[in-house]
Amino acid sequence: KAGVTQTPRYLIKTRGQQVTLSCSPISGHRSVSWYQQTPGQGLQFLFEYFSETQRNKGNFPGRFSGRQFSNSRSEMNVSTLELGDSALYLCASSFPGRMETQYFGPGTRLLVL
Amino acid sequence: AQSVSQHNHHVILSEAASLELGCNYSYGGTVNLFWYVQYPGQHLQLLLKYFSGDPLVKGIKGFEAEFIKSKFSFNLRKPSVQWSDTAEYFCAVTYGGATNKLIFGTGTLLAVQP
Numbered sequence: 001k002a003g004v005t006q007t008p009r010y011l012i013k014t015r016g017q018q019v020t021l022s023c024s025p026i027s028g029h030r031s032v033s034w035y036q037q038t039p040g041q042g043l044q045f046l047f048e049y050f051s052e053t054q055r056n057k058g059n060f061p062g063r064f065s066g067r068q069f070s071n072s073r074s075e076m077n078v079s080t081l082e083l084g085d086s087a088l089y090l091c092a093s094s095f096p097g098r099m100e101t102q103y104f105g106p107g108t109r110l111l112v113l
Numbered sequence: 114a115q116s117v118s119q120h121n122h123h124v125i126l127s128e129a130a131s132l133e134l135g136c137n138y139s140y141g142g143t144v145n146l147f148w149y150v151q152y153p154g155q156h157l158q159l160l161l162k163y164f165s166g167d168p169l170v171k172g173i174k175g176f177e178a179e180f181i182k183s184k185f186s187f188n189l190r191k192p193s194v195q196w197s198d199t200a201e202y203f204c205a206v207t208y209g210g211a212t213n214k215l216i217f218g219t220g221t222l223l224a225v226q227p
């Protein structure tokens with residue numbers, strides 16, 4: 001079974017621009033979560049989508065948004081980029097159940113100049 | 114606030130040494146516990162997980178972890194490390210009904226010397 005895939009893998013943007021990252025979950029997985037990984041703050045939860053609805057949200061400003069499509073693919077958008085948004089953005093998917101476990105993709109490395 | 118603490122930030126061991134990485138979490142309610150590993154240049158992989166039942170859980174590659182509820186701890190162990198275990202290890206917790214909101218520790222960088 002193919003793993004979680006994320007596109008693009010690397011991205012360079014300038015301050016003020018916006019960016020959209022894409023995540024395709026493992027086949028059959030319906031939940032997609034997004035995390036930001038930085039050297040200073042570590043791994044932080046952004047949000048989770050399940051059945052096209054945001055189910056959980058972390059403590060990030062409204063510039064960070066996401067959505068999920070009917071095929072469970074998800075996109076994350078960051079508007080008005082700031083230098084501090086430079087990070088590795090990880091997507092994880094899971095199959096619904098009592099012992100739900102997240103499986104991570106390789107991430108998209110975003111550099112904001 | 115809900116949080117996870119990993120006390121060892123950097124660990125250096127020789128091959129065949131035993132490993133124990135500490136993990137403590139806040140809050141005394143229902144928790145699910147995980148250890149993830151990130152090998153150099155690779156993505157996060159699940160090592161093991163605890164939801165309920167036997168507090169001693171076994172994972173991949175000879176790793177195990179013990180859930181001690183009274184100490185809010187979930188320490189990771191391996192009796193004999195190999196050079197290929199060089200990686201960053203993350204403890205993570207989900208609380209209550211937020212089953213997919215992982216709270217991560219800051220990670221422990223393990224270097225195994227051959």
